[in-house]
Structures are given as structure tokens and as C-alpha cells.
Amino acid sequence: MSSPENLQDAYGPGNILFRVLEPMGWGDLLNLGYYTPPTLPALPAGLASFQRRLVARSTALLRLTARDRVLDAACGRGYSSHLMGRRGCRVTGVDLLDAHVEEAVRRFGGRPRVRYLAGDLTALRRPPADGGPRPFPDGSLTKVHCLEAAFHLGPDGRRAFLEDVFRLLAPGGRLVLVDFVWRTGDPAGIAAADPGRLVRDTWRFEEFEPLSGYHRHALDIGYRIRLTQDWTRPVTGRFLRLAQLCAGLSAGRAGRRLLCRRWPALSALTARDWLRFAAVVHAHTAVRHASGYAALVLDRPAR
Ligand SMILES: C[S@@+](CC[C@H](N)C(=O)[O-])C[C@H]1O[C@@H](n2cnc3c(N)ncnc32)[C@H](O)[C@@H]1O
Known part of the structure; x- marks a missing residue:
């Protein structure tokens, strides 16, 4: 599982x-985005x-x-909690990083029906350290969104998350999980494609789950698999092309000038930074064949 320190590095200015x-516009959200040809303009x-x-696509599945x-x-x-709250639901947004929760409160706090809490997805049913009540009693949720x-959770953490969510959901409840998945299941191949560990050290790539792993765990736990969609091309495929x-x-230089003219804050980057960026993009491209991106809809049966 990614530690808070690892996450701070992954989502901080060091990356x-x-x-x-x-x-270039990341702000309210930290995901890769969904790209279709008509939207590219x-x-x-x-x-x-x-x-x-x-977010619109993943929340629609709920x-x-x-x-x-x-x-x-x-x-x-x-942002996604805020969006769901605007649709009239009661929403709790949970994130492991205090910095993200603080940012969520700063951007969207104080709106009706939505609250933000720091918490660990791998221990959702653990009683709070202060001995108070758990924020989510069993059966208290009707929908869970995980985009x-x-x-980040690692194999044991993912299993714990799927098990806990099953108990937190009321019968008939739904989990929508959208995530990177592992296509090859070949750690040696990934190591060869990422010799500098530029991808693996940031995103714990060796700990990704094959889609079959998600399906197996979900069925073992008692979920009904309602839907699996492959979103590799519109998400990771096109994001990497861009x-x-x-x-x-x-x-x-001309290309850098063009980029900086459109997004002036990029002018803070040095030639060395751009070289580093190109190396990181190259490394992500090299491991691209090993990973996919999928949307899963898992229902807790009504009885
Ligand atoms: C790629 S971001 C996606 C965030 C958001 N869903 C979005 O679409 O913008 C992954 C998020 O997972 C959070 N995270 C990672 N491990 C976690 C854990 N064990 N418990 C709670 N949040 C975690 C990170 O802090 C980060 O905010």
C-alpha cells in the first residue's frame, strides 16, 4: 500500500x-481524464x-x-463529492492525505449534504482511536464511489477495502470502482520496461491488480458483478498520447515557448525539468502495454 509519505511525493511538487x-488545469481533480475525439478540440x-x-462517467454508473x-x-x-452532493445525496468524501482533505474543504466545504474526512480506505471499519463511533456503521451506505x-492500496488493502465496503453497504447497494488494472501480470516484464523505476517508485506499479483478481475477490466476498467496461483507450491511451x-x-525552444505562452506558469520549469518530464513520459509509455484502465460496477445483492 502507498504510505502517506509516498503519496505526498506522488502528488506533490516533487513529481x-x-x-x-x-x-495545464489540474486543480479540483487528480485523475487522468476521459478523452473522446469529439471532445479533443x-x-x-x-x-x-x-x-x-x-467523474461524470463514473458517477453515472452509480x-x-x-x-x-x-x-x-x-x-x-x-470535486466528485461536491458534484454528488449537488444531486441531492448525502456524501462523505474520505482521503488518506490530510492535505487533500484540507484542500477539499477549502474548495467545496460548507455546502449542504457534503462532508470531508481524513481516513484510510483499507481500514474503513476500524473504530476511531478516540473510542468514538465509527463514521460508517454497517449497512449505512447505499453507494460507494472509488475513482x-x-x-494505491496494494493487494491486501484492496481486498480489505472490498470486504469492508460490502459490509458498509445496505443490501442492494452499489460500489463503482474505476481503476488501473494490470494486463500482463508479468513483474519481470515491467521491471525491464521501467529500469529507472520512474513509474514503479511513484505508482507502485507491481502492486496493480489484474481485472480477473478484482472479479475473483468480488465474487468471493458476495458481490454481483453488474458491469465491467474497458476504458483504457479513452483514459490512459489518449492521456499518454497527449x-x-x-x-x-x-x-x-520553439515548442517550449508555445507551451509557456498558452500556460504561463510553465515558464517556471527549467530545461532540466523538461528533460525529466520527457524521461518520465517515456517511462510511462514503455510500461503502457502492461496496464489497462477499467470501470467495474459491483452490487451487494438485495438479499
Ligand atoms: C489519482 S487520485 C484520485 C482522486 C480523486 N478520486 C479524483 O478523481 O480526483 C488518488 C487519491 O487516492 C488517495 N489515497 C491513496 N491511498 C489511500 C488510502 N489508503 N485511503 C484513502 N485515500 C487514499 C490519494 O491521497 C489521492 O487523493
Whole structure:
């Protein structure tokens, strides 16, 4: 499982990907985004609209109603919880990083029906250290949304998360889990594709789950698998193409000037930073064949 220190490095200014993506519009969300050809003309306006599109797609799978009590598991900076709250549901956004929870409260706090809490997805049923009541009693939730976060949990953590959510959901409740999945199950191949550990050290790539692993755990626990969709092409596939385009442009002065003219905050990056960015994009491209991106809808049977 990713430790808080590991997460701070992955989502902080020490990660060159973030130093490029934040000026390009990452703000309310931390996911890769959902890209379809008709929407690509919106790219010069930045990446935020694509990230919101991914949230729109994942939350649509929940089939929310105003009566729902929702856990937004790993809510990041809070946008998805806020969106679900606007639809009339009661939503709790939980994230392991205090910095993300504080950011969520700063951006979206104080709105009706939505609260943000620090918490660990791998220990959702653990009693609080102060001896108070658990924030989520068993059977108290009707929907759980987990967008692009379960890959952080490691195999044991993912299993604990799926088991806990099953108990927290009322009968008939639904979990929507959207995540990176492992295609090859071949650690040696991934090690060869990422010799500098530029991907593995940031994202704990060796701990990704094959889709079959998710399915097996879910069925063992008692979920009904309602839907599995492959979103590799519109999410990781096109995101990486864009990152490659950006890395290609950044290799020359004219391209860097173009990027900085469109997103002035990129001017803070040095030539060395851009070289590092290109190396990281190259490493992500090399491991691309090993990973996919999937949406899963798991229901707790009504009886
Ligand atoms: C790629 S971000 C996605 C955030 C959000 N769902 C979004 O779409 O913007 C992954 C998030 O998972 C959170 N996270 C990682 N491990 C966690 C854990 N064990 N418990 C709770 N949150 C965790 C990170 O802090 C981060 O905010």
C-alpha cells in the first residue's frame, strides 16, 4: 500500500508530472481524464473538462438518487463529492492525505449534504482511536464511489477495502470502482520496461491488480458483478498520447515557448525539468502495454 509519505511525493511538487499538469488545469481533480475525439478540440482550454468528464462517467454508473448515502472513497480535492452532493445525496468524501482533505474543504466545504474526512480506505471499519463511533456503521451506505485510487492500496488493502465496503453497504447497494488494472501480470516484464523505476517508485506499479483478481475477490466476498467496461483507450491511451505530444514539443525552444505562452506558469520549469518530464513520459509509455484502465460496477445483492 502507498504510505502517506509516498503519496505526498506522488502528488506533490516533487513529481515533475504534477508540475506540468497543474498549470495545464489540474486543480479540483487528480485523475487522468476521459478523452473522446469529439471532445479533443477543448484541449487548449486545459485538462479540467476531461477530468470532470471522467467523474461524470463514473458517477453515472452509480445511478444516484436523492435518497442515496454515498461514500466518495479517496475523494482527492473534493470535486466528485461536491458534484454528488449537488444531486441531492448525502456524501462523505474520505482521503488518506490530510492535505487533500484540507484542500477539499477549502474548495467545496460548507455546502449542504457534503462532508470531508481524513481516513484510510483499507481500514474503513476500524473504530476511531478516540473510542468514538465509527463514521460508517454497517449497512449505512447505499453507494460507494472509488475513482482512480484502489491501485494505491496494494493487494491486501484492496481486498480489505472490498470486504469492508460490502459490509458498509445496505443490501442492494452499489460500489463503482474505476481503476488501473494490470494486463500482463508479468513483474519481470515491467521491471525491464521501467529500469529507472520512474513509474514503479511513484505508482507502485507491481502492486496493480489484474481485472480477473478484482472479479475473483468480488465474487468471493458476495458481490454481483453488474458491469465491467474497458476504458483504457479513452483514459490512459489518449492521456499518454497527449503527454507524448507535450514532451515532444518541450524538446525544442520553439515548442517550449508555445507551451509557456498558452500556460504561463510553465515558464517556471527549467530545461532540466523538461528533460525529466520527457524521461518520465517515456517511462510511462514503455510500461503502457502492461496496464489497462477499467470501470467495474459491483452490487451487494438485495438479499
Ligand atoms: C489519482 S487520485 C484520485 C482522486 C480523486 N478520486 C479524483 O478523481 O480526483 C488518488 C487519491 O487516492 C488517495 N489515497 C491513496 N491511498 C489511500 C488510502 N489508503 N485511503 C484513502 N485515500 C487514499 C490519494 O491521497 C489521492 O487523493
